[in-house]
Amino acid sequence: MRRFARTLGAAALAVSVVAGTAGWASADAQTAVTGPPPGSAAWRADTTTAGRPLPDPQTASPAEVAAFFAGLDAGRQRQLVLAHPLVVGNLDGAPLPLRYEANRLAVTATGKARYASLGALGRHVLAFDPRGRGQVAEVFGDLESAGHVAVIVPGSDNDAASHDAPRKPATGPAGMARALRAAAGPDTAVVAWTGYTTPVGMGLDAADGRLAEAGAARLVRFTAGLRAVGAPAPALFCHSYGSVVCGLAAHDTDARDIVVYGSPGVRADDVAGLRTRARVWAARGPSDWIADVPNVEVAGIGHGADPTSPAFGARRIPADDVQGHTGYFAPGTRSLAAFAAIANGAAR
Structure with a gap:
């Protein structure tokens, strides 16, 4: 006993x-951010930018994502970055330079001062999710x-x-x-x-x-x-x-x-x-x-x-x-x- x-x-x-x-801050309960990146619905609906269906951000493996991008020319890859920066920037298996570029765009697009330094040239942000x-x-x-x-x-x-x-x-x-x-x-x-x-x-x-x-x-x-x-x-x-x-x-x-x-x-x-x-x-x-x-x-x-x-x-x-x-x-x-x-x- x-x-x-x-x-x-x-x-x-x-x-x-x-x-x-470091924190001795308040003990607020947190809601875990999970699932595919923001913008995934628009990505799934896009059947024209790459000229073929895009890999599902939630179900496609990183190896499948890598194979998909390997089959695209540089122009198509660039179009996907511009059309879907939050998805490409967080898509494990996507080429590293594309993710860096996409996340610079995504950070800038938030317009939030607390994230601004992450978008500076020379920084290599491999993932950015503002949720x-x-x-x-x-x-x-x-x-x-x-x-x-x-x-x-x-x-x-x-x-x-x-x-x-x-x-x-x-x-x-x-x-x-x-x-x-x-x-x-x-x-x-x-x-x-x-x-x-x-x-x-x-x-x-x-x-x-x-x-x-x-x-x-x-x-x-x-x-x-x-x-x-x-x-x-x-x-x-x-x-x-x-x-x-x-x-x-x-x-x-x-x-x-x-x-x-x-x-x-x-x-x-x-x-x-x-x-x-x-x-x-x-x-x-x-x-x-x-x-x-x-x-x-x-x-x-x-x-x-x-x-x-x-x-x-x-x-x-x-x-x-x-x-x-x-x-x-x-x-x-x-x-x-x-x-x-x-x-x-x-x-x-």
Whole structure:
């Protein structure tokens, strides 16, 4: 009876303190943005621009999308970008240059100041969805020619508006991606992927798996899209609640490495429970408050075992010089050096 009471107490504590990145904001429940991109109805109805039926954004696989675009000349491809920028920009498997161009058009078309910087020349926005709080994926480096690819999967309180907002250096999705690219070298492209609806603050959304499940499905499709355009199998770097997303996606993605840091758990008891061929790595700094989150899962609340525990079986990443919950990519840290070696294929 005492053990049961302790478990219930731990679960209650998990509800109150499991959170993502920086936010101690209000615990508003979020509605996950799922399904095909905006504009899909008009895309499906378009039977003239490409001279043939267009692949359904919801049901066509990224490989099928890639094959469709390979059969179009440059003029037809360009017409689709101009007619359907929100679809082309978010269509996994479409050629990368077309997606970059389409997303510049889509960002500009929103007319919203909070997104304006994403449309600047020289930025490579691989996905942009303005629905809800907004989702975005941005590439740092040359994804078309890179020998190695890394994908940053962030945690709570991240969206399209905050993706590259001013904050402490080497934190936030874009900041982590820039730091990793600089450390890993020019042959590594890094994608900052805020491609799912993240929790806000410290409410129930951060303690259960509902948003992570929706995010995992989107992450699996995104990585399949990378494969469809010939990119190398990625290393996933998954922070805080983002590690829950990666844990749920692990079985279905072809990632070569999965790195979780500042993680509340990945909804698996051990590495074997992830059912992945990827190498699994884990890091937690000595002052990261995530260590105070109970590693329990009761009635869907909490995210399970501590990935840094010996029993979990992940490869440990040195993080003794990491400060706080978001300091893993700070220049000069042992964690960043280890992350860079994983990203560029040097780690063994």
